Amino acid sequence: MSTITVDKNxxxxxxxxxxxxxxxxxLGxxxxxxxxxxxxxSHNYTKEEIIAICPVEAISIKD
Ligand code: SF4
Structure with a gap:
């Protein structure tokens, strides 16, 4: 089970x-x-493309 995390800082x-x-x-x-x-x-996204969308590297994914 993957875990996506956003660093709000x-x-x-x-x-x-x-x-x-x-x-x-x-957005909260x-x-x-x-x-x-x-x-x-399950949405056919890759980990790499999701991480790359963020300009400040706030997204991390642990599989
Ligand atoms: S792409 Fe990065 S900076 Fe932009 S809203 Fe998402 S987590 Fe925040």
Missing amino acids: KCIGCGSCAAMYPELFK EDGKSEVISSDYS
């Missing part, structure tokens, strides 16, 4: 992750990204 709330992967991320009330599902593989 790094997140700048750009919204790219939520726009590209709406099944996995949403604090304007920062929240993980809503870590099940990226």
Whole structure:
């Protein structure tokens, strides 16, 4: 089971992750990204592409 984590101290709330992967991320009330599902593989996303979407390297994935 994979675990996606967003480091809120790094997140700048750009919204790219939520726009590209709406099944996995949403912007929370604090304007920062929240993980809503870590099940990226069932949507045929790769770990590398998800990590690469974030401009400040706030997203990490542990399999
Ligand atoms: S892409 Fe990175 S900086 Fe932008 S909202 Fe997502 S986690 Fe935050």
